[in-house]
Amino acid sequence: xIREQMLAAEKVKALEWRDKTLYLLDQRLLPQxxxxxxxxxxxxxxxxxREMRVRGAPAIGVAAAFGIVLAAYQHWAHNAANWQxxxxxxxxxxxxxxxxxxxxxxxxxxxxxxxAALGDDKNPLxxxxxxxxxILNDDREANLYTAQLGLQVIREACSTPQHVMTxxxxxxxxxxGFGTALGVIRAAYLDGLVKCVHINETRPWLxxxxxxxxxxxxxxxxxxxxxxxxxxxxxxxGKITWVIVGADRIAANGDVANKIGTYQLAVLARxxxxxxxxxxxxxxxxxxxxxxxxxxxxxxxxxxxLYLGGQRVAAQINAFNPVFDVTPAxxxxxxxxxxxxxxxxxxxxxxxxxxxxxxx
Numbered sequence: 001x002i003r004e005q006m007l008a009a010e011k012v013k014a015l016e017w018r019d020k021t022l023y024l025l026d027q028r029l030l031p032q033x034x035x036x037x038x039x040x041x042x043x044x045x046x047x048x049x050r051e052m053r054v055r056g057a058p059a060i061g062v063a064a065a066f067g068i069v070l071a072a073y074q075h076w077a078h079n080a081a082n083w084q085x086x087x088x089x090x091x092x093x094x095x096x097x098x099x100x101x102x103x104x105x106x107x108x109x110x111x112x113x114x115x116a117a118l119g120d121d122k123n124p125l126x127x128x129x130x131x132x133x134x135i136l137n138d139d140r141e142a143n144l145y146t147a148q149l150g151l152q153v154i155r156e157a158c159s160t161p162q163h164v165m166t167x168x169x170x171x172x173x174x175x176x177g178f179g180t181a182l183g184v185i186r187a188a189y190l191d192g193l194v195k196c197v198h199i200n201e202t203r204p205w206l207x208x209x210x211x212x213x214x215x216x217x218x219x220x221x222x223x224x225x226x227x228x229x230x231x232x233x234x235x236x237x238g239k240i241t242w243v244i245v246g247a248d249r250i251a252a253n254g255d256v257a258n259k260i261g262t263y264q265l266a267v268l269a270r271x272x273x274x275x276x277x278x279x280x281x282x283x284x285x286x287x288x289x290x291x292x293x294x295x296x297x298x299x300x301x302x303x304x305x306l307y308l309g310g311q312r313v314a315a316q317i318n319a320f321n322p323v324f325d326v327t328p329a330x331x332x333x334x335x336x337x338x339x340x341x342x343x344x345x346x347x348x349x350x351x352x353x354x355x356x357x358x359x360x
Contacts, residue, residue: 002151005190006144006183012172012215014059015066017133020073022066026053027173031214042071042090049097049104052205056174057248058139058281061103064094065132068111072128083124084115100257100298100324101248106283107135139176142281142338143183150184150279150336154193154242157275161195162241164188165231168202168259169211170246170279181246181279182212184336189221197223198234202259204304204321228261235272243269247280247335254329254345255292256280260322266331275333282337287354292326299323 016023021038022045029035037053039045045067048054054063071090075083091108098104114131118124154162164185168174171182179186188194197216202208209225216223226234234240243265249257256262256278269276289295302319306312335342340356342349 002148002187002191003144006147006178006187009186009190009219010172010178011218013177014054014173015063017066017136022063022070024048024054024063027055027211028053030210040070041074042067043093045070046093046097056169057101057103057284058175058180060098060101061107061283062136062139062176064104065107065111065135067094068108069129069132072125076125098298099296102286103283110135136176139281140178143175143178143180146180146279146336146338147178147183147187149341150277151187151191153277153334153336153341154188158193158241161193163196163198163239164194164242164244165198165200165234165240166212167200167208167245167262167265169207171212171215173211173215174246180281181244182215184244184279195222197221198240199223199225200228200231200261201225202261203228231265232268235268235274240274242275242277244277244279247278247284248324249295250280250285250335251289251292251295252287252350253291253347254332254335254350256327256332257292257295257297257324258327260325263325263327266327270331276331277334277336278332279336282339285350285354292328295326297322297324
């Protein structure tokens, strides 16, 4: 029943593939303007990722996969005899578009493996396109199943409507559909277990106030927007029972890289005895990295902090602008993926999750 309710609630999408073109909803313009733009080359897709027209780790991975499809069509048409070699430059430009979100590199590797398996196929294009479509569809299905697992965790912890807090945007706009952390929140609301969603504005790009608020208001889910620094005040008042966030990369020991400000939320949550949940697809888990110390943290231009709406708001000073921070595993109560639930994550539990799902 809950799955049918979830499917009926889907109203938003970040990207669409049709007529050999990747269409992206330009998230920089929301909520004032809903503008879709078509992309025909891998370089243009990489630019869209770098400029955050499309954002969110899963959506970035899906977009990159279709970037390779576009490149394959382009090179096959112009140089069918040597098309695989010419793809290397496209793989490189897409890989360089964002450094932290591991879904990007996972999706590119999936596309690379698909191409390698084709051999001397006379027309490889349908198989390459089918692989990207599968990545998109699999992410959407994973979101729906993960939301049900996250709902199960919340059900076991409480039976009355809760006040929950979220950070950044982890909804349909950040994925192939429905969302990760916001997907769990959606499912819990449909199940009667969410009274109000407290949305952190999420500086400096305001993904919370522009995107998450837009999604929740559009679906009629009770929510309130607050500045990021209100979190401690709300927790001290006893108004928050869950902090539910996404992830851009999860290390082998359960450390989580997510939007800047997540780490301080985890510290506050632990102090105030608020449960802390991370929701992400298993493609976000990077078992090659021992801990969060090894996760590359993207730093963007200081202008994103110094200017607002094209107008300078800061004094004549340089700015430090890391986009992510790392939350240690010992501050996380539960990690939820489509492969299963990990409570009090550590290296052994994360390894068991990945091994169990590979052998099942």
